[in-house]
Amino acid sequence: MANTTELFGENVFGPRVMRERLSESTFKSLEETINTGKPLDAGIADEVAEAMKEWAMEKGATHYTHWFQPLTGATAEKHDSFIFPDFKGGIVTQFSGDELIQGEPDASSFPSGGLRATFEARGYTGWDPTSPAFIKYDGAGAATLCIPTVFCGYHGEALDKKVPLLRSMKALSEQTVRLGKLFGIDCGDKMAIATLGSEQEYFLLDEELYAARPDLIQTGRTLFGKPANKDQQLDDHYFGSIKSRVAAFMADLDAELWKLGVPAKTRHNEVCPAQFEIAPVFESLNVSVDHNMITMEVLRTTAEKHGFICLLHEKPFAGVNGSGKHNNWSIMGPDGKNWLKPGDTPHANAKFMTIICALMKAVDTHADLLRASVASAGNDHRLGANEAPPAVVSIFLGDCLTDIVEQIEAGGASSSKDGGHIELGVDNLPKLPRGNTDRNRTSPFAFTGNRFEFRAVGSNQSAAGANVVLNTIVAEAFDYICTRLETAVAGGAEFNAALQDILAEIIKEHKRILFDGDGYTAEWLEEAARRGLPNLVDTEAALEALTTDKAKALFSKYGVLSNQELESRYNSYTEAYDTLIAIEAGVTADIAKTMIIPAAVTAITEYSAVSAVKGVTDEMSVLLEKLVAGIAVxxxxxxxxxxIAAMNEVRAAADALEAIVPADLWPLPSYTDMLFI
Incomplete structure (x- = not known):
């Protein structure tokens, strides 16, 4: 443990390093910016930059990069060296405050959704001091100083995932502080912080098998493949003993992540063979999103060292578990406490239940936006089965909280289903037990004791998009409750009575969003339709939510996205979806024509001389005809x-052929080959 403690954060320019290398006044100024949101003092930038450069060069770095997150959903970087000619035939090393604060990558080749024209190339990256810089080593051992930054256009328009995320965190903080003051909490100049723990599911595949699958290489998923006779049916892989080769990979993965300050905590086998999960301890949401992006990259690079390829697609294999990124979200108030943790007093629980009701209002009002935030071609294959939630967004609270919500609606809560002692207080709310709910694995948005788990985020997606929506819709709900309370109290109403009335109204209006049952059943989909809950089953339908007047009013009111920036997201994500489907269609046709048809023809030719297998030959011929016809369609x-429909038909014919064409003739590694390491 001593070695692990020393290892953690060794490649991070974090508070420990800054305290050692910066003057006391500079460190305190930077710490205040990070902790309270105070504007950055540009006067300290030169000192920070020099200290950062010296530290990085001691780590072997010769270059730095502004590390940012464009609308591709990946990360981006342009490397610049620290060298500068001394004009005497030599060089000096330098890194100025200006270079730290601002960079200028070409913006024209990144998705902008119409915010930038192709000829308008200028874009800017700006230092985000709230997320620490870090050292990244490539496969050859070369080190680069990575500085987390925002990315914007010449006129200040947000071209990335981080700018809206930081804006949404600010909006949520402002409304949370406002709510805290109404509950008598002395907030001082402190902020509220949204927190996140982002679980990450992934598959590992032997690299030589990956190299033989053009579909995996080009699209991230298998476009063909007959189901294995045994895959996850016996549930014998889930939480099973980790194979030594995978365990070695996981040990290296943890070490690399710990060096980068990522608090990787949990590792285990997932449900499907060759599927695994890593989960961190929660952190400030912005840092957690950055750390998840780092985790995805380190998963890939570490896998390659062990002869694996890490698959982060939401559904690399049909018919078995897909992979998600469970989004464990909570709020740490300006008092430093988790406000989604039930309290020990009636007053604390009044605040807790206010937040629960605010989330009911937020999720019900904007279920379509939450669904849009996780829309992608990959996630369309995953949602609705195999431990992924359905496309219908609902909230799971569990028996105890649901019972209390119903009591509040009826006039005030005074009992608890767990049978515990009820404390009657100024707010007429009971003391709430901890661990008062089971986990509903089919719920998109489930309360799990001290946080909400939004399970619909896809494994290959940035967590930023979902949390931009979540932060903003909760800020709006807090704003509504605060405004109602402030107006009522100013008009002479007693605080607790006014709060009870407001919460009861919210519950009456939004209780349709609560569902504690099995989200996979046809009966729930029918019930959801009766309740009027949206069921946006594919990306095309889901992204339309970004075009509504409701969405425009929400994001513009809280300064998270302008109407133009919101439209750019719709355009970018729609174009990405259309492009990926076109790529998949092209790859499907190419593999079918150049690999599967020749294999089937060879098999038919070899079998044709054997009368005993004429039935098999005839079946191959029929399937081959279907395959050729499907390709034409x-x-x-x-x-x-x-x-998509045509691809499914081509696949159906090809997979049926795989079942009868001799294995030595089949040109693609099978599911059985790939799923068992």
Missing amino acids: LEAAEGEKAK
Whole structure:
């Protein structure tokens, strides 16, 4: 443990390093910016930059980069060296405060959704001091200083995932502090902080098998593949003993992440063979999102060292578990306490239940936006089965909290289903037990004791988008409750009575969003339709939520996204979806024509001389005809739905052929080959 303690954060320019290398006044100024949101004092930038450069060069770095997160959903970086000619035939090393604070990558080749024209190339990266700089080593051991930054256009328009995330965190903090003051909490100049723990699921595949699958290489998922006779049916892989080769990979993964300050905590086998999960301890939301992006990159690079390829696609294999990124979200108030943790007093629980009701209002009002925030071609294959929630967004509270919500609606809570002692207080709310709810694995948005777990985020997605929406819609709900309370109290109403009335109204209006049952059943989908809950089953339908007047009013009111920035997201994500479907359609046709048809023809030719297997030969011929016809339909298809339907038909014929063509003739590694390491 001593070695692990020393290892943690060794490649991070964090508070420990800054305290050692910066003057006391500079460190305190930077710490205040990080902890309270005070504007950065540009006067300290030169000192910070020099200290950062010296530290990085001691770690072997020769270059630095402004590390940012464009609308591709990945990270981006442009490397600049620390050298500068001394004009005497030599060089000096330098890194100025200006270079730390601002960079200028070309913005024209990143998705902008219409915010920037192709000829408008200028874009800016700006230092985000709230997320620590770190050292990244490449496969050859070369070190680069990575500085987390925002990315914006020439006129200040947000071109990335981080700017809206920071804006949404600010909006949530402002409204949370406002709510805290109404509950008598002395907030001082402290902020409220949204926190996140982002679990990450992934698959490992032997690299030589990956190299033989053009579909995996180009699209991230298998476009063909007959189901293995045994995969996850016996549930014998889940939490099973970790194989030594995978355990070695996981040990290296943890070490690399700990060096980068990522608090990786849990590792285990997931449900499907070859599927695994890593989970961190929660952190400030912005840092947690950055750390998850780092985790995805380190997963890939570490896997390669062990002869694996890490698959982060939401559904790399059909018919078995997909992979998600469970988004464990909570609020740490300006008092430093988790406000989604039930309290020990009636007053604390009044605040807790206010937040629960605010979340009910937020999620019900903007269920369509939450669904849009996780929309992608990959996630469309995953949502609705195999431990992934359905496309219908609902909230799971568990028996105890649901019972208390119902009592509040009826006029005030005075009992608890757990049978514990009830404390009657100024707010007429009971003392709430901890661990008062089971976990509903089919719920998109489930309360799990001291946080909400939004389970719909896809494994390959940035967590930023979902949390931009979540922060903003909760800020709006807090704003509504605060405004109502302030008006009522100013008009002479007693605080607790006014609060009870407001919460009861919210529950009456939004209780339709609560569902504690099995989200996979047809009965729930029918019930959700009766309740009027949206069921946006694919990305095309889901992204339309970004175009509504409701969405425009929400994001513009809280300064998270302008109407133009919101439209740019719709355009960018729609284009990415359309492009990916077109790529998948092209790869499907190519593999079918150049690999599967020749294998089937060879098999038919070899079998044709054997009368005893004429039935098999005839079956192959029929399937081959279906395959050829399906390819023609696919290549003529227009529109994403038509292409997807045609791809499914081509796959059905090919997978049926795989079942009868001799294994030594089949050109692609099988599911059985790939799923068992």
